[in-house]
Amino acid sequence: MSEAVKKIVTPISIEYTITPGAAPTKFLRGIKEGRLLGQRCPKCSKVYLPPRGSCTVCAVPTVEEVEVSDQGTVTTFCVVNIPFYGQVQEIPYVCAAVVLDGADLPCFGVVQEIAVEEVRMGLRVQAVWVAPEERGYTLENIKYFKPSGQADAPFESYREHL
Amino acid sequence: MAEEQEPLEILSARHVVEYPYTRSVGAVIGRFLGGLKDKKIEGSLTPSGRVLVPPSEYDPESGASISDFVEVGEAGVVTTWCWVAEPLAKHPFDRPFAWALIRLDGADTALLHAVDAGDSSRMATGMRVKVRWRQQRSGAIGDIECFEAENLGSQDGEIV
Amino acid sequence: MRDIALVSFAQAPSVRREQIHNEVEILMPVVAEAVRRCGIDRRDIGFTCSGSSDYLAGLPFSFVTALDGVGAWPPIEESHVEMDGAWALYEAFVRLQHGDVDSALVFGFGKSSVGPLREVLSLQLDPYYVAPLWPDSISLAALQARALLDSGEYGEADFAAVAVRSRRDAKSNPNAQLSGDFAVAELLESDYIASPLRRHDCAPISDGACAAILASGDLARQLCERPAWIRGIDHRIDTINIGDRNLCDSASAKLASEKSGAAADKIEMAELCAPFTHQELILRRAMGLGDEVRINPSGGALAANPVMASGLIRIVELAARIQSGEIDRGLAHATQGPCLQQNLVCVLEGE
Numbered sequence: 001m002s003e004a005v006k007k008i009v010t011p012i013s014i015e016y017t018i019t020p021g022a023a024p025t026k027f028l029r030g031i032k033e034g035r036l037l038g039q040r041c042p043k044c045s046k047v048y049l050p051p052r053g054s055c056t057v058c059a060v061p062t063v064e065e066v067e068v069s070d071q072g073t074v075t076t077f078c079v080v081n082i083p084f085y086g087q088v089q090e091i092p093y094v095c096a097a098v099v100l101d102g103a104d105l106p107c108f109g110v111v112q113e114i115a116v117e118e119v120r121m122g123l124r125v126q127a128v129w130v131a132p133e134e135r136g137y138t139l140e141n142i143k144y145f146k147p148s149g150q151a152d153a154p155f156e157s158y159r160e161h162l
Numbered sequence: 163m164a165e166e167q168e169p170l171e172i173l174s175a176r177h178v179v180e181y182p183y184t185r186s187v188g189a190v191i192g193r194f195l196g197g198l199k200d201k202k203i204e205g206s207l208t209p210s211g212r213v214l215v216p217p218s219e220y221d222p223e224s225g226a227s228i229s230d231f232v233e234v235g236e237a238g239v240v241t242t243w244c245w246v247a248e249p250l251a252k253h254p255f256d257r258p259f260a261w262a263l264i265r266l267d268g269a270d271t272a273l274l275h276a277v278d279a280g281d282s283s284r285m286a287t288g289m290r291v292k293v294r295w296r297q298q299r300s301g302a303i304g305d306i307e308c309f310e311a312e313n314l315g316s317q318d319g320e321i322v
Numbered sequence: 323m324r325d326i327a328l329v330s331f332a333q334a335p336s337v338r339r340e341q342i343h344n345e346v347e348i349l350m351p352v353v354a355e356a357v358r359r360c361g362i363d364r365r366d367i368g369f370t371c372s373g374s375s376d377y378l379a380g381l382p383f384s385f386v387t388a389l390d391g392v393g394a395w396p397p398i399e400e401s402h403v404e405m406d407g408a409w410a411l412y413e414a415f416v417r418l419q420h421g422d423v424d425s426a427l428v429f430g431f432g433k434s435s436v437g438p439l440r441e442v443l444s445l446q447l448d449p450y451y452v453a454p455l456w457p458d459s460i461s462l463a464a465l466q467a468r469a470l471l472d473s474g475e476y477g478e479a480d481f482a483a484v485a486v487r488s489r490r491d492a493k494s495n496p497n498a499q500l501s502g503d504f505a506v507a508e509l510l511e512s513d514y515i516a517s518p519l520r521r522h523d524c525a526p527i528s529d530g531a532c533a534a535i536l537a538s539g540d541l542a543r544q545l546c547e548r549p550a551w552i553r554g555i556d557h558r559i560d561t562i563n564i565g566d567r568n569l570c571d572s573a574s575a576k577l578a579s580e581k582s583g584a585a586a587d588k589i590e591m592a593e594l595c596a597p598f599t600h601q602e603l604i605l606r607r608a609m610g611l612g613d614e615v616r617i618n619p620s621g622g623a624l625a626a627n628p629v630m631a632s633g634l635i636r637i638v639e640l641a642a643r644i645q646s647g648e649i650d651r652g653l654a655h656a657t658q659g660p661c662l663q664q665n666l667v668c669v670l671e672g673e
Contacts, residue, residue: 002197014380016177020344029173053346059353060393061347185449214566244468244517246461247516254455263564263565271563274451275455
């Protein structure tokens with residue numbers, strides 16, 4: 001009798017051509033120009049950034065475009081100490097949720113130009129952009145966030161965004 | 163399908179999804195695939211005496227588990243087929259070929275595989291075909307490179 | 323059993339390629355329209371179930387993102403099937419039988435255009451013996467079509483006649499993608515894609531979405547003048563091994579039809595989800611639908627086939643004809659898997 005096979009490798013690879021949708025397309029066009037374009041819900045007035053074209057709470061389309069600041073507040077963060085496949089940052093580094101001024105949902109980014117142990121909730125930060133000629137339709141246009149030098153934001157100002 | 167030209171104002175991106183699945187095959191499929199490596203085709207024998215090729219772990223009629231195997235022939239009959247004039251990228255051939263269901267001699271069910279026939283005029287339901295084995299076999303369904311007409315007479319199966 | 327009906331529904335018109343809007347943006351107005359049409363407050367909907375495929379979208383957990391289009395706040399009771407939305411409707415029907423909730427939202431959606439659909443559908447095949455060879459969906463259907471031709475009961479002109487009728491009927495369906503007047507002889511002159519199937523034998527590649535609201539008993543009567551009552555619903559499956567099936571027949575469709583009670587009274591109309599012309603012929607015979615039954619007045623899947631919504635659309639098209647009073651009783655069908663592997667039958671009646 002032949003030796004039985006125990007495992008087979010059946011790789012699959014499928015190539016898609018994806019389109020981001022109407023709202024994300026506007027956002028990606030903006031970020032290529034160094035602008036952060038969110039959308040406001042007509043019912044609850046929350047500003048989504050990046051926008052998905054809908055308010056998930058009110059179940060209505062969002063159409064009104066709102067430009068959001070590239071400065072914001074660290075609402076929460078973690079210190080990454082373990083290496084993993086595909087990592088681009090040197091460890092340890094800080095990954096933070098940043099609620100940009102004018103937006104109602106935090107976005108995620110790396111905080112640099114500050115010692116890891118000094119990063120804190122309420123820290124005011126500012127986006128560091130890649131050079132205009134290197135920008136594409138991607139969130140990677142923001143290299144990282146750095147401290148803006150402003151006084152820390154009071155907890156009350158961002159408690160709703162945690 | 164014909165691809166349409168996209169208007170310039172639409173953003174789009176190529177997006178490749180890959181999964182390198184490794185699957186445990188179990189005793190029944192593992193025995194069948196191990197046999198292919200040695201150019202041997204085995205089917206499973208159901209309690210009512212049907213021979214299933216490719217084999218399954220259970221009897222489709224009763225659900226009973228199956229552990230008996232029977233060797234079947236490496237030639238058989240095409241029960242149905244279709245002709246692919248323009249193969250897709252992932253198809254086993256980049257030249258026109260047939261997909262066919264093939265009932266091997268001694269089997270009661272049919273196996274799906276490709277038939278390298280050169281031209282659709284050489285395909286017919288009921289025709290006899292035989293295995294063309296791959297030179298490098300790894301214990302997978304692809305160890306059967308394809309099927310070819312049994313009456314070709316040439317060892318390597320090349321169609322002139 | 324509780325009486326459950328379709329009280330409202332909506333569809334996105336099927337298109338070959340929706341480039342501007344993503345799945346959520348396609349879905350949101352469809353769900354909103356279904357909710358608006360029956361006047362239910364979306365927060366009063368007791369259960370939500372969707373059908374879609376991550377492989378189709380090319381995005382893992384795309385069904386979670388889709389909930390953005392539904393309004394999932396306050397948190398809703400929700401479920402998902404990696405199946406056509408018709409199976410989401412089945413789950414919602416069963417859920418409503420529990421008796422503690424009275425309404426449900428079901429939807430199915432998909433953009434078949436973003437990936438190579440014929441290859442994507444290979445991922446539903448047996449992963450040991452079949453999928454590694456990458457036989458595509460049209461080729462597998464062509465094996466079935468050949469078997470049917472070999473049986474001597476039908477010819478390629480019979481296949482083409484199904485396409486001609488479907489495209490003609492689709493002229494009055496605003497959501498259809500393929501419509502028009504064609505002649506059998508003209509269609510038979512075209513090339514094969516995978517012989518014996520020609521382009522007209524295959525459903526188009528479609529992007530689209532469909533949503534429906536189900537309600538029980540009195541709530542259904544309150545929300546809708548003439549609810550389309552689900553009088554029977556059943557789904558059955560054949561073996562995944564197409565080499566161990568009689569491809570000219572559909573044992574699972576026959577059984578699902580029997581168990582749904584379709585034969586208990588006259589069926590005036592049937593909406594059959596047949597993505598290939600020959601499959602309509604197989605289904606009609608398996609379910610015993612004679613010439614007196616009006617088949618696919620919407621044009622069927624051959625006129626628009628947004629995968630994962632196409633079966634639910636069949637149910638909704640039938641429900642529309644019951645609600646309008648055009649018919650009193652009909653049957654809708656959905657399918658999934660290669661060569662009609664899995665089949666769902668839903669019998670709808672007016673009051």
